[in-house]
Amino acid sequence: MSGFNKVVNSYQEAMAGLSDDMTVIAGGFGLCGIPEGLIAEIRHKQTKGLTVVSNNCGVDNFGLGLLLIDKQIKKMVSSYVGENALFEKQLLSGELEVELTPQGTLAEKMRAGGAGIPAFYTATGYGTPVGEGKEVREFNGRKYIMEEAIQGDFAIVKAWKADTFGNLVYRKTARNFNPMAATAGKITVVEVEEIVQPGELDPDAIHTPGIYVDRLIKGSFEKVIEQRTVRQA
Amino acid sequence: MSGFNKVVNSYQEAMAGLSDDMTVIAGGFGLCGIPEGLIAEIRHKQTKGLTVVSNNCGVDNFGLGLLLIDKQIKKMVSSYVGENALFEKQLLSGELEVELTPQGTLAEKMRAGGAGIPAFYTATGYGTPVGEGKEVREFNGRKYIMEEAIQGDFAIVKAWKADTFGNLVYRKTARNFNPMAATAGKITVVEVEEIVQPGELDPDAIHTPGIYVDRLIKGSFEKVIEQRTVRQA
């Protein structure tokens, strides 16, 4: 089934078409489950003016934080930006715009973007700065705000295993935002640890159906740990 | 972890608390993936005036169709009601009310009900009888209607395997509406083919987390096939 073979052989091919001022939706939570090679390729391409939708912006010198070094990011849509000195600096200097979005709302906005739901209501953020300027509506005596879907020109995703059709399986908490990101990109690019043949993944246990995936590349991952915490022996 | 053991030992206990005029959300598509024993118990209890939210209403003499025999259902919320003579008869005589809901909207309304999303917008049904009386809103030049979430006093669900904590795995297309139904019941009751110990299911491959499940019972299933279709040898 050549028409369904999503595998590409270079990072250049994986990110072909990404250009200045585009919106990129990225999976990952902190440094867990991030498409390391795709981020590196964006840095290498030196694409500028990007709007990046991701729960976090990595750390100084790793993850999406790499795209701050040469000021490639114009705007971040994130729930949490702490623990990144360069981020803070660019934010305070006004070089970087940030749209703080509650974590659950962010996940739901990505899902909605992929699912043909242009907007939904949530109680999250009502009566807070997040709700300012947004439509308020009452259901069953409680107030909710309207949140709109997010779509990206590109989605960059990290999965554990894929078959060549782009059916994806994630591992442990590296799943996080990746499945929603995968649905919300006009072009969805996935970097995985292992590519297998169609039929090798259990059809009942696939997390992301290949229909959402446009390009697939096998990467190698550093998997930096942010907070290495062990218990007393 | 006794506090998380969801297993009950009788159908009576499984459906305890169900009373007249309640709303029941049921998983299943046609006769595929339906909680056969829980439906039989509702028939046995002779609960009346029920609003049943389910994609279909079974067939004469099987599935939810059994609840039509003694007129236990006041209202069905379904996408498809064909192929059930008793249903048609009660519908035409006015004994049974039907709220026809597009299949995708129905699935999304159940999901929303479980996910704290009181309403969402969809293009499905705009400009059709389904859209009548519903708020219309334009996003990016296209018109959408607002659909509200559904919740049930009870949700009845059929899964393949569960552990005693109520973590669920479904099998093939018997999954269908069951995962959404499971999230949308004030009391969610699940009938399964096999109950295993916690830790025996792969944590990465569980479809419904046990947090949604209140009661769990091991059933035995007839699995009636509606359209037995085979290919030429």
Place this chain on the structure above:
Amino acid sequence: MALSREQLAMRVAQELQDGYYVNLGIGIPTLVANYVPQGIDVMLQSENGLLGMGPFPNEQEIDADLINAGKQTVTMATGAVLFDSAESFAMIRGGHVDLTVLGAFEVDVNGNIASYMIPGKLVKGMGGAMDLVAGADNIIVTMTHASKHGESKLLANCTLPLTGQGCIKKVLTDLAFIEIKQGKFHLLERAPGVSVEEIIKLTDGELVVPEHVPEMNI
């Protein structure tokens, strides 16, 4: 001569492209799977939760837990994936399916479609059809051009309750392949041996007829 059910399916199959994800409705659309052109691979989506639908099973393969949207027992193709109904319609509503083929009672010059209900007669329900027509960009409606009594099903305005508004761009009938744009039907092809005059006669809505109307290549 008017196309047979099989010929309708064959003509639709010519629209398939390699790598297409396709949802085929119940009836004639289902037959399209039998005529996928050589060298082209498509993957069939069944809205009850299966992407990669295979052929009907043999007796030994029958599995009550594996059915299609028409409730028929089916099999899975290699590389198939299973999911729940919310995910299935996220896929459909979100526009991820490349081609949708479905039947209808009526279509009109504004791309409206009526397919789920005939008031006064039995109400079967819309199933997934409303989501499919709202979600897909590329839809082919297959239907007979007119009723047995010669009443056109290609109208200026649909008379039956709508399944979707302004969403149909291509209609394949037993007589003609028609495009809908700018509030008019446009005749693209005619069935072999069917005259342009017959098509005009049986089309109620405004029909634009080019100078040369090629015969379908079945």
Place this chain on the structure above:
Amino acid sequence: MALSREQLAMRVAQELQDGYYVNLGIGIPTLVANYVPQGIDVMLQSENGLLGMGPFPNEQEIDADLINAGKQTVTMATGAVLFDSAESFAMIRGGHVDLTVLGAFEVDVNGNIASYMIPGKLVKGMGGAMDLVAGADNIIVTMTHASKHGESKLLANCTLPLTGQGCIKKVLTDLAFIEIKQGKFHLLERAPGVSVEEIIKLTDGELVVPEHVPEMNI
């Protein structure tokens, strides 16, 4: 004497019930897991996609793919389940978590909470806190009663940007356990050795004090 971080965690742990699904925020709330009463089982939800969080790993168990919402390496308890962020917040927003424990900068008599931003200082972001306070019915806020400079954090009106409006009913500080209802703080318990007068002095919002205020049983 004011409660230590550990004592705050111990007192919160007394609110746990067998079979509770619990989300513990970063900081003091995380410590609650160390003081679950005997005979009671709770399951910890981590909003990055884990229900059934276990203790921190030993060196051999460390797995970069298994972290908690504070980005710390963790383990899974028996019967744990993993899911994506949309599912995690469906759980939270949908009110399926039995108890949420989180920190704050300020709370007020109307149940408002401010916890994510101090204008002019660093903006860290709300993470999942806004969803947690909007989705949970049963929330315990743990915080110090006043700043080091003696400025109360229990106010008539929050001064900082809100994380949630009207959603907090219980606050445990290092000095007192307080309920919020009908637009007032209600003193339920005091820390061992802490006088009612001291609590009154350090509480800015209106505080209802019953005749007898029991000492906490830590």
